[in-house]
Amino acid sequence: MTKVSMTVNGRAVSGEVEGRTLLSAFLREGLGLTGTHVGCDTSQCGACVVHVDGKAIKSCTVFAMDVAGAEVRTIEGMANADGSLGTIQQAFQDHHGLQCGFCTPGMVMSAAALLAENPKPSEADVRHYLDGNICRCTGYHNIVKAVLAASGQDVSAVAAE
Amino acid sequence: MHNFDFVKPASIADAVKALSSDGAQALSGGQTLLPTMKQRLAAPAVLVSLTGIAEMKGVCRGDGGLHVGAATTHATVAKEAAAHYPALAALAGGIGDPAVRNRGTIGGSIANNDPAACYPAGVLGSGATVVTSKRKIAADDFFQGLFSTALDEGEIVTEVRFPIPEKAAYVKFQQPASRFALTGVFVAKFGTGVRVAVTGAGQGGVFRWTEAEAALSRSFAPGAVDGLSLSGDDMISDLHGSAAYRANLVKVLTGRAVAAAG
Numbered sequence: 001m002t003k004v005s006m007t008v009n010g011r012a013v014s015g016e017v018e019g020r021t022l023l024s025a026f027l028r029e030g031l032g033l034t035g036t037h038v039g040c041d042t043s044q045c046g047a048c049v050v051h052v053d054g055k056a057i058k059s060c061t062v063f064a065m066d067v068a069g070a071e072v073r074t075i076e077g078m079a080n081a082d083g084s085l086g087t088i089q090q091a092f093q094d095h096h097g098l099q100c101g102f103c104t105p106g107m108v109m110s111a112a113a114l115l116a117e118n119p120k121p122s123e124a125d126v127r128h129y130l131d132g133n134i135c136r137c138t139g140y141h142n143i144v145k146a147v148l149a150a151s152g153q154d155v156s157a158v159a160a161e
Numbered sequence: 162m163h164n165f166d167f168v169k170p171a172s173i174a175d176a177v178k179a180l181s182s183d184g185a186q187a188l189s190g191g192q193t194l195l196p197t198m199k200q201r202l203a204a205p206a207v208l209v210s211l212t213g214i215a216e217m218k219g220v221c222r223g224d225g226g227l228h229v230g231a232a233t234t235h236a237t238v239a240k241e242a243a244a245h246y247p248a249l250a251a252l253a254g255g256i257g258d259p260a261v262r263n264r265g266t267i268g269g270s271i272a273n274n275d276p277a278a279c280y281p282a283g284v285l286g287s288g289a290t291v292v293t294s295k296r297k298i299a300a301d302d303f304f305q306g307l308f309s310t311a312l313d314e315g316e317i318v319t320e321v322r323f324p325i326p327e328k329a330a331y332v333k334f335q336q337p338a339s340r341f342a343l344t345g346v347f348v349a350k351f352g353t354g355v356r357v358a359v360t361g362a363g364q365g366g367v368f369r370w371t372e373a374e375a376a377l378s379r380s381f382a383p384g385a386v387d388g389l390s391l392s393g394d395d396m397i398s399d400l401h402g403s404a405a406y407r408a409n410l411v412k413v414l415t416g417r418a419v420a421a422a423g
Contacts, residue, residue, distance in 0.1 A: 002167070019167035019208060020198075042196050044338075046260060055236070055263040061195045062264065065167045066188070066210050113259065131340070132258025 004068045008033065009077030017064045024048045026064035027074060035075035035105050039134070046133035049106040049113075050074045056113035058132075075105035078112065088112055088150040095155070097146030099137035106133050111147045120151055123158065162198040169210040173217065173319055177294050179209045180315040187211055187317055189232060189269030192261050217268070217319055220245075226324040231268025231292075231317070238267060248329035248422070252283045252347070255333065257340050268318040271303070274310050274366055276397065277341040281367035283331060284321060286347030286358030292320040306365045326351045328381070330421035332414045333361070336401055343401055344410040346370075348418040354378040357415055362407040364395050373415050383416040 005014035008031060015030040027033045027050070036059055039047035043061040050059045051073040078086040085093060088108050098104045107130065114121060114129040121129070126147045127140070135143060141158075149155045170176040180187060184206030188194055197203045211217060217232035220241040227245045229238060239254030239262065256262055256270075256279050270280040271291065284291070284300045291298045294317040303311050312318070326349035333345030342361040349356045355377040357370045376385045391411050393404035402410070 019165045020162050022195075041199065043192060043261065046258070049260050052263075056260045057263050058260045061192055063167060063188075063191070063195075063208075063210075066169065066191070066212060068169075110259065129259055132260050 002065065004064050006064075006068060006070050006072055008072045009074060019063065019065060021064045022060055023050070023052075023062045023064045023067055023072070024059040027059060027072075030064075033074050033076050037102055037105050039102065039106075044132075044134065045103070045106070046110060046130075047103050047106040049109040049133065051109060051113060054113075054116070056110050073109075075108055078108055088115070088147070091146040091150035092143070095142050095146040095149055097138065097143045098135075103133060103135045103137075107135065107143055111150065114147070115151055120153060121148070123148060162201065163204040165205050166207045167210065168207060169213045171213050171215070173214060173294055173317065176209055176211055176214060176317055177315060179207065180317070182207050185209055185315070187272070189266040189272070190234065190264040191269075192257065192265040193269070193273050193275065211268070211317065212266075223322065226289075226322055229267055229321045229323065231319050231321065232266050233268075235262035235265050235267070235270075246323060246325050246329075248326075248331055248347070248349070249283055249287070249323060252279050252331040255279065255331075255335075261340075267321055271321070272310060272312060272318050274304055274306075274308055275341070276307055276363065276366040277336070277339075277343070277345075277361040279331065279333060279342055279345055279360060282342075282345050282347040282358040282360040284323075285367050285369060286331075286349050286356050287323045287326065287329070288349070288351075288356055289324070290322040291318055292322060293318055301369075304367050309366070324351070326356075328422040330418045330423075332418040332421055334410055334414060344407050344414060346411060346414040346418045348377070348415060348422055350377070350381050350422065355381060357418075359411050359415075362396050362411050364397055370411065370415065373412075377419060381419060381422075383420040385419070386412055386415050 001016040037047040039045035048060040186205035188208045218230045235253040235256045243250040291303045329349040331347040333342035336343040344361040347358045357373045360367045391408040393408040396404035396407045398404040
């Protein structure tokens with residue numbers, strides 16, 4: 001076991017890991033941050049997306065030791081300081097952008113990465129960016145709508161199906 | 162997955178040293194290697210991460226073209242190569258999905274030489290030079306078949322140098338589940354002639370379609386390949402597409418790539 005340190009949601013953390021410990025496992029089992037979900041564990045589904053140094057990555061496909069020293073942000077870091085839902089989270093609630101909710105942490109983290117790069121994306125931009133996030137419930141319409149709404153755009157004309 | 166010792170050197174020299182130990186394996190972005198290790202198809206004793214080596218990262222103009230550090234992510238190439246070599250930037254920006262592009266690297270992709278990966282087509286189609294920890298290898302000599310390259314044991318790809326063509330484009334027919342190319346074609350027109358590299362189709366991995374190169378060197382127009390036919394004999398055949406289907410895709414995508422290159 002080796003000690004690994006990083007910053008998670010603004011807090012300095014450390015823990016003992018093996019070489020093979022995935023970032024997703026370190027977050028969930030080492031730090032108890034179970035908001036990051038592991039869906040497929042094969043880098044297909046995107047439920048485990050977190051930000052490492054500001055970039056969206058699949059935490060099931062990165063070793064914890066390879067991101068030692070990094071700034072990591074997870075879904076637990078997306079709420080406002082007073083505990084209320086952050087803008088993107090609130091938009092998912094307002095526009096019913098989830099059903100079972102399993103994929104939602106990854107969707108929200110990918111959406112946040114998209115909006116950081118492209119603050120006013122088109123519907124096509126959103127759909128393209130969420131290519132690596134799979135939802136088996138919603139059919140994506142309301143997820144796309146929620147992301148557009150979170151960007152401050154009028155979504156009254158976007159179909160809700 | 163089986164456990165291993167993890168090391169993360171900060172220089173190419175230290176990485177080469179670390180790779181000389183028994184059972185050592187280089188790790189770049191890990192977007193292929195980690196899934197492979199989870200399936201226990203690979204079980205290195207030592208994993209040598211190349212992501213902490215600053216001298217292997219970045220995109221810059223250099224002698225005769227564009228130099229891309231081997232540990233540069235697809236997302237960085239998509240952004241930073243756009244002004245210099247748009248077709249290469251577009252290829253990088255179409256690999257996998259955004260999260261994969263933020264980890265996966267050009268060096269990792271070509272060292273793995275997956276028969277359906279995009280980068281081998283871009284590197285071979287451009288006639289790029291692969292720089293390693295000990296030599297320079299022409300793309301024509303680098304790719305040697307399915308998951309096979311000219312790299313020796315412990316040799317690391319450190320940089321890829323691209324000559325910049327007059328016109329170029331990459332068009333792939335995406336396999337929507339895996340996001341790999343079902344088949345992809347990279348076309349590049351230089352003053353000296355045209356190169357056409359095909360991924361996702363050949364049983365031996367990426368290859369140059371020389372008949373199309375000759376035809377397009379005479380006339381760089383989408384219709385120039387209409388009269389050509391490609392045999393399905395050496396093509397991949399699987400549940401996603403038969404060999405004949407892929408052979409036809411190569412021709413169709415070559416025409417589309419020429420049209421896209423303008």
